[in-house]
Amino acid sequence: MSKVLVIGCGGVASVAIAKICQCSEVFSEMCIASRTIAKCNEMKAKWQPTTSVKISTAKVDATSKDQLVALINSFKPDVVLHLGLPYHDLVIMDACVECKVNYVDTASYEPEDIDEPVWRAKYEKRVKEKGFVAYFDYSDQWERNDAFKNIGKMALLGGGFDPGVTNVFIAYAKKHYFDTIDYVDILDCNGGDHGYPFATNFNPEINLREVSAPGDYYENGKWVGVPAMSVKRVYNFPEVGEKDMYLLHHEEIESLTTNFPEIKRMRFFMTFGQSYLTHMKCLENVGMLSTIPIDFEGHKIVPIQFLKALLPDPSTLGPRTVGKTNIGCIFTGVKDGKKRTLYIYNVCDHQECYKEVGSQAISYTTGVPAMISAAMVATGTWKGNGVFNLENFDPDPFMDMLNKYGLPWNVQENPVLVD
Numbered sequence: 304m305s306k307v308l309v310i311g312c313g314g315v316a317s318v319a320i321a322k323i324c325q326c327s328e329v330f331s332e333m334c335i336a337s338r339t340i341a342k343c344n345e346m347k348a349k350w351q352p353t354t355s356v357k358i359s360t361a362k363v364d365a366t367s368k369d370q371l372v373a374l375i376n377s378f379k380p381d382v383v384l385h386l387g388l389p390y391h392d393l394v395i396m397d398a399c400v401e402c403k404v405n406y407v408d409t410a411s412y413e414p415e416d417i418d419e420p421v422w423r424a425k426y427e428k429r430v431k432e433k434g435f436v437a438y439f440d441y442s443d444q445w446e447r448n449d450a451f452k453n454i455g456k457m458a459l460l461g462g463g464f465d466p467g468v469t470n471v472f473i474a475y476a477k478k479h480y481f482d483t484i485d486y487v488d489i490l491d492c493n494g495g496d497h498g499y500p501f502a503t504n505f506n507p508e509i510n511l512r513e514v515s516a517p518g519d520y521y522e523n524g525k526w527v528g529v530p531a532m533s534v535k536r537v538y539n540f541p542e543v544g545e546k547d548m549y550l551l552h553h554e555e556i557e558s559l560t561t562n563f564p565e566i567k568r569m570r571f572f573m574t575f576g577q578s579y580l581t582h583m584k585c586l587e588n589v590g591m592l593s594t595i596p597i598d599f600e601g602h603k604i605v606p607i608q609f610l611k612a613l614l615p616d617p618s619t620l621g622p623r624t625v626g627k628t629n630i631g632c633i634f635t636g637v638k639d640g641k642k643r644t645l646y647i648y649n650v651c652d653h654q655e656c657y658k659e660v661g662s663q664a665i666s667y668t669t670g671v672p673a674m675i676s677a678a679m680v681a682t683g684t685w686k687g688n689g690v691f692n693l694e695n696f697d698p699d700p701f702m703d704m705l706n707k708y709g710l711p712w713n714v715q716e717n718p719v720l721v722d
């Protein structure tokens with residue numbers, strides 16, 4: 304039986320916490336920690352009556368390694384499940400190394416301040432050498448491989464849906480359906496409607512930074528850059544229907560093309576409605592997406608953080624969001640000398656999620672695999688010393704848990720391909 308320390312109690316964490324409570328065959332104790340202990344206590348009050356998992360709460364500021372180390376040493380978890388912000392990945396990993404404990408997260412590191420000189424120099428070097436311009440990448444986290452090896456523990460990176468389940472889908476396709484995979488398109492479709500003119504489905508700051516950045520894809524060993532939202536396709540998604548989707552950079556392309564060098568081309572598309580794009584462009588044009596602090600009447604404010612305070616909190620979208628998500632991967636490759644195409648995807652209904660755990664499907668599709676990732680590590684089903692991504696392990700036990708814990712998947716032969 305395992306102890307898990309959950310850092311964060313926002314939209315994604317609230318689902319992972321509910322799912323940890325359902326998974327008492329793996330977890331015996333959970334501590335929920337963030338800066339606002341009242342929110343953690345609310346979560347405890349909501350779920351403790353439903354579960355035998357013993358829940359405690361703590362206040363922690365994840366920018367402080369000392370606070371993290373003190374909390375980890377007092378709770379003594381088997382695994383730390385980081386569901387706060389990607390800005391804190393490195394400090395939490397370092398605290399885990401110091402305390403000799405396993406680590407899981409759902410988003411690759413990006414700095415809060417992209418003008419910090421040491422990070423900026425490293426970034427410029429990466430842009431020159433590797434060619435992709437996104438502010439988030441795995442290099443700083445992969446660099447901690449030896450540190451985790453030396454303590455005999457594991458860090459598992461990107462354990463949400465995308466990255467996360469999409470990585471497992473690829474490992475599963477390779478294990479059961481292909482000798483070689485040549486082309487992969489990852490399609491992330493949210494067919495849900497929350498009724499607001501503009502809101503993001505997960506943390507607005509992280510979300511808007513991601514989608515307003517230039518896009519790219521990987522082809523024949525190189526990254527190919529494209530201006531933000533400049534590559535559009537229309538796809539008819541099973542159980543959702545026809546949607547516009549746009550090419551974005553996404554972090555799993557980096558790990559998957561490293562771990563499956565046979566892949567000739569990998570792209571990532573996400574659906575957006577016209578209203579979302581128009582609002583985003585307008586906010587960008589007036590400077591509201593900027594991460595650089597400005598002086599306003601004697602106060603320093605960061606425009607995107609101010610915007611976050613104005614927008615609906617993603618964790619409150621649950622009751623009003625209707626429709627479905629469809630996230631999956633389309634593969635083209637070869638099996639037994641013959642060309643094969645395959646689509647593996649999950650469909651998730653916003654209102655079904657809300658009925659079950661009180662959250663919309665974006666938090667649900669991330670929180671469920673986050674719990675499963677922590678369970679893979681805590682039970683030793685996935686074993687290793689060092690820093691890993693999800694495609695490094697046997698996909699079958701993870702795929703079984705997806706079916707069991709609310710994200711059943713479908714396999715479709717000969718899907719319509721994206722041109």
Ligand code: NDP
Nearest residue numbers: 311312313314315337338339365387410463464465505506
């Ligand atoms: P929220 O903004 O809802 O929650 C963030 C949480 O982090 C809050 O509970 C906040 O609590 C906590 N937090 C922020 N700063 C600190 C700090 N300094 N110390 C301790 N806790 C802190 O975000 P979401 O739940 O929407 O997203 C969580 C993560 O999931 C993000 O990293 C996001 O990128 C990732 N994600 C991954 C996806 C995937 O498929 N892989 C998809 C969607 C999201 P408090 O303010 O009390 O400190």
